[in-house]
Amino acid sequence: MAGEVAAHAAEVAAHGGIDLVQIAAILGAGVIAVPLFRRLGLGSVLGYLAAGLVLGPFGLKVVSDPQSVLHAAELGVVLFLFIVGLEMEPAKLWGLRKEIFGLGVLQVGLCGAVLTLAGVFLLGLTPAVAFVAGLGFVLTSTAIVMQILAERGELQTPDGQKIVSVLLLEDLAIVPLLAAVALISPGGDADVSATQRWISVGVAVASIVAVIFAGRWVLNPVFKLLAESKAREVMTAAALLVVLGAALIMELGGLSMAMGAFMAGVLLSTSTFRHQLEADVEPFRGLLLGLFFLAVGMALDLRVVAANWQFIALAVLTYMLLKGAVIYGLARLLGGSNQTALERAVLMAQGGEFAFVLYTTATASGLLSGELSAIFTATVIISMALTPFSTMLLKFLPKPARSLEGVEKPEGLTGNVLMIGFGRFGQIASQPLIAKGQHSISIIDNDVEMIEVAQTFGFKIYYGDGTRLDILRAAGAGTADLVLVCVDKKEAATRIVELVKSEFPLAKVFARSFDRGHSLELVKAGVDYQLRELFESSLEFGAETLRALGVDTMEVDEIIEKVRENDRQRFSQQMVGGIMAGRELLIANAEDQARESGTVAGPSEPIIAPEGEQEKA
Numbered sequence: 001m002a003g004e005v006a007a008h009a010a011e012v013a014a015h016g017g018i019d020l021v022q023i024a025a026i027l028g029a030g031v032i033a034v035p036l037f038r039r040l041g042l043g044s045v046l047g048y049l050a051a052g053l054v055l056g057p058f059g060l061k062v063v064s065d066p067q068s069v070l071h072a073a074e075l076g077v078v079l080f081l082f083i084v085g086l087e088m089e090p091a092k093l094w095g096l097r098k099e100i101f102g103l104g105v106l107q108v109g110l111c112g113a114v115l116t117l118a119g120v121f122l123l124g125l126t127p128a129v130a131f132v133a134g135l136g137f138v139l140t141s142t143a144i145v146m147q148i149l150a151e152r153g154e155l156q157t158p159d160g161q162k163i164v165s166v167l168l169l170e171d172l173a174i175v176p177l178l179a180a181v182a183l184i185s186p187g188g189d190a191d192v193s194a195t196q197r198w199i200s201v202g203v204a205v206a207s208i209v210a211v212i213f214a215g216r217w218v219l220n221p222v223f224k225l226l227a228e229s230k231a232r233e234v235m236t237a238a239a240l241l242v243v244l245g246a247a248l249i250m251e252l253g254g255l256s257m258a259m260g261a262f263m264a265g266v267l268l269s270t271s272t273f274r275h276q277l278e279a280d281v282e283p284f285r286g287l288l289l290g291l292f293f294l295a296v297g298m299a300l301d302l303r304v305v306a307a308n309w310q311f312i313a314l315a316v317l318t319y320m321l322l323k324g325a326v327i328y329g330l331a332r333l334l335g336g337s338n339q340t341a342l343e344r345a346v347l348m349a350q351g352g353e354f355a356f357v358l359y360t361t362a363t364a365s366g367l368l369s370g371e372l373s374a375i376f377t378a379t380v381i382i383s384m385a386l387t388p389f390s391t392m393l394l395k396f397l398p399k400p401a402r403s404l405e406g407v408e409k410p411e412g413l414t415g416n417v418l419m420i421g422f423g424r425f426g427q428i429a430s431q432p433l434i435a436k437g438q439h440s441i442s443i444i445d446n447d448v449e450m451i452e453v454a455q456t457f458g459f460k461i462y463y464g465d466g467t468r469l470d471i472l473r474a475a476g477a478g479t480a481d482l483v484l485v486c487v488d489k490k491e492a493a494t495r496i497v498e499l500v501k502s503e504f505p506l507a508k509v510f511a512r513s514f515d516r517g518h519s520l521e522l523v524k525a526g527v528d529y530q531l532r533e534l535f536e537s538s539l540e541f542g543a544e545t546l547r548a549l550g551v552d553t554m555e556v557d558e559i560i561e562k563v564r565e566n567d568r569q570r571f572s573q574q575m576v577g578g579i580m581a582g583r584e585l586l587i588a589n590a591e592d593q594a595r596e597s598g599t600v601a602g603p604s605e606p607i608i609a610p611e612g613e614q615e616k617a
Contacts, residue, residue, distance in 0.1 A: 025062040026294065029055050034290075045147055045293055046388040049381075052297020059302075066298030069291065070356075075244070076288030077143045077353065078261045079281055081171075082243045084146065084164065085265020086278050087156065093266055096165045103162060103334065104169025111138045111326045118318050123311070128184050132362045133376050135177050136355035137319045139170050140348045141384050142258065143292055148347065148391060159340055163348065171259045174354045178254075178361055185365035200254055207253025211246050211260055215267025223273045239280035242268070296353070300381045304374040315379045320386070324349035346394055350387045351380030410462040413476035415442035418507075419484040420466035420475075420496055422454060423447070425512050425533055426486035444475050467495045469503060477504050485511040485527075490518045494525055501526040520574060539563065563587075 029051035037047030055062040063069060088096075112135045119130025145167060146155070154160040219242060226238050243261050250260025268274060305312055324345040331341035359376050362368040368376070417433065419426055422445040433441055444464035445451055451461045464471040466487065477483055477500055485496050493511055500509050508528040513519040515532060522530045539560055546556045570582030 022062050025055060025060075026051075029294075030290070041392065043148070043151070043388045044290070045144055046385065048290055048293030049297040049385050052294035053300055053302075054297075055294070056298030056300065058300065059298075063298055066295050070295035070299055074257070074292060074353070075247075076285060076290070076292040078247045078257050079243055079285035080143065080146055080289055081258045082246075082261035082265040082281060083278055083285055084155070085262040085267075086269050086274055088262075088266050089269045090266060096161060099162050099165035100169050103330070104166045107166050107327060107330055108138055108170060108173050110330065111323050114322050114326050115319055118322055122318055123315060128367060129372065131184070132181060132358065132367060133315075133372075133379075134319070135180075136358040136376060137323065137351040137380060137383070139174065139177075139352045139354040139358070140167060141350055141352035141387070142167050142171065143289060143353060144350065144384055144387055145347055147289065148387075159344070163344060166348070168259075168262065170352070170354070171262070174357065177358055181358065181362050181365060181367060185362070185367045204253045207249050207260075208263070210249050211263050212267065214246075215264055219268060220271055220273070223271070223277075227273070227276075235276060236280040239277045240284065242277070243281060292353075296381055296384065299356075299377065301374050301378055304371070305378050305382075308375050308378075312375060312379050312382065315375075316382050316386070319351070319379065320349045320383055320390075342397070343394060346390045347387070349390065350383035352384070355380045408462050410442065410444055410464045410471065410475040412474065413442040413462070414479050415440040415476055416479070416481045417441040417484065418472075418475055418477055418480040418482070419443045419486060421445055421485065421487035421512070422450065422459070422461050423486065423488050425488065426484070427454075429484065429486055429512075442476050442480075444471070467492050467499070469499055472496075472499060472503070477507060480504075480507050483507050483509050485509060487512070488514075490514045490521075493518070494521055497522055497525045497527050516571070516574070517579060519571070520579070523575065535567075 030048070033051035033054075034044050034047035037050065038044055052066070053059050056066050057064050112131075115134030115137055116127070116131045119125040119134050120127055123130070123133075125133060145163060149155045149160050149163065155164065223235070223238065226234055242264055246260040246264035247257035248260075250263075251257045268277060271277070327348055328341045328345035331344050332338070336344070356377060359368060359373045363370060363373040417440065419430060419441060422430070422443050426443070426445075430441065430443065442462070443459070444462045444466060446463065446465045448463060451463060454461050462475065464475055466472060466475075466485070483496075483500050483504070485493050485500075487493050487496065493513070497509050497511055500507055509526070510529040511522050511527045511531075513522055513530045513532045519530050519532055542563075543556050543560050546559065547553065551559075566585040566587070570585040573582035573585075574580075
């Protein structure tokens with residue numbers, strides 16, 4: 001991501017007058033800060049914020065006007081929400097309506113009320129100022145939360161979708177909040193007539209209708225026409241035009257640019273050009289989002305922080321703790337687990353970029369002084385900077401023990417077959433046994449969720465860790481004729497084999513192997529039979545490929561058997577000579593390709609290929 005900063009700098013230079021020295025400085029800051037912070041486990045967001053702070057007007061003063069950079073960089077958030085929209089088909093979005101308009105409204109309303117009261121009674125603000133300060137902090141940073149969820153791969157999880165739903169509602173909430181600021185501002189009622197308000201509402205509705213109309217009936221025919229032109233750069237330009245056009249229409253209607261991009265993404269989520277659009281927009285999203293975090297860091301006024309550090313520290317702690325407490329309590333009230341509620345509270349406890357818009361509007365309308373606006377802005381930025389640290393603390397909290405309600409532990413089992421591990425491998429391996437009527441099979445696994453799912457399909461699985469000797473005894477390893485080790489972790493499989501062969505020597509042990517090296521390890525541990533988990537399925541895949549190419553079935557069978565025999569011989573040699581033995585039995589393609597290119601002449605011979613590249617599983 002560090003290299004992305006250079007492209008951002010060039011973009012800003014074209015619009016904001018940044019010279020080559022500033023571009024080089026931004027590039028250097030990105031190259032140093034982002035990899036360093038990621039290496040320290042602090043994440044790229046904090047690296048960008050720190051780099052921006054160093055380069056800003058209150059650091060080295062490389063960039064003197066961070067607001068212009070911030071305004072351009074907000075397009076990163078816009079593009080991010082467009083990509084999120086592409087993942088949200090209308091039916092899926094409709095399925096989240098309760099989270100958006102239920103959970104979202106509850107969270108914004110309760111947090112807003114609590115933070116407003118805190119501003120009045122704890123921070124000593126007037127009610128109107130406390131309302132603006134608190135509601136600005138309620139608007140969580142979409143950029144930071146989305147970035148963290150994306151890095152974790154949790155955007156599409158149920159918990160991630162709930163967080164996204166609340167963020168969408170907060171984007172919508174900026175419109176009534178701006179209207180509320182206009183109403184409570186000095187002279188607000190007199191300045192805006194009822195007719196003007198209705199006109200504003202009509203323009204907003206018209207902008208939404210325009211985006212929906214274009215998304216449903218205009219864009220697909222246009223993209224089809226552009227695709228036929230075979231001009232990739234035109235498709236990329238069109239993708240950016242869609243995002244920026246939707247954002248511009250919504251902004252002209254007095255709504256959120258990010259919401260317009262999200263709507264465009266949702267409307268195009270069922271389009272045949274969806275994946276092409278995502279591929280075209282993704283690089284720009286990453287670039288601009290990085291610059292956005294840099295600009296936020298630049299915007300932190302250290303002079304204001306130094307002059308008002310006690311008030312800002314109190315405000316940051318008060319707002320983050322109270323907002324997090326409300327989010328935690330609401331999540332628990334609605335049935336979320338303690339861990340889920342805690343993660344959501346920590347992730348969403350900070351203020352966000354829409355607070356800047358709200359504070360700027362309140363300042364322009366005379367509701368906030370310039371100093372108060374700078375103080376509240378600094379409060380939000382500091383809370384954003386603290387979020388990566390607070391999420392790191394979650395790693396040190398003990399994970400809650402999984403409830404074993406409805407799940408039995410093994411005790412006195414006497415089946416003549418004991419299967420350890422009932423994942424994707426064990427489930428298939430159990431079918432021939434059960435089909436033959438082998439009902440005296442005992443199965444244990446330590447994944448509670450998997451056991452609960454298996455029970456819904458009629459399986460009886462006991463909870464137990466096969467690497468523990470007491471569990472093996474309780475599961476009947478002492479009376480079993482066969483112990484089938486089907487776990488998916490190499491270390492656990494080897495440990496179980498060693499335990500069984502040591503404590504229950506009369507039992508035969510069959511084991512699932514991860515790769516060739518693991519197979520050698522299992523044989524040395526005394527296993528009676530081992531099979532690499534992908535070996536047979538890969539051979540069958542290759543056989544079916546040959547049949548599809550027109551090779552006679554009998555010849556296919558001979559080829560596959562030859563491969564098996566080579567593998568057996570090579571494995572035997574490796575048991576004596578180590579992992580590199582038997583390399584001449586590998587059939588590689590380098591010689592054939594060289595012969596076809598005319599660089600090698602002579603008969604075809606097996607070529608030695610690197611062991612690690614030949615087979616990973």
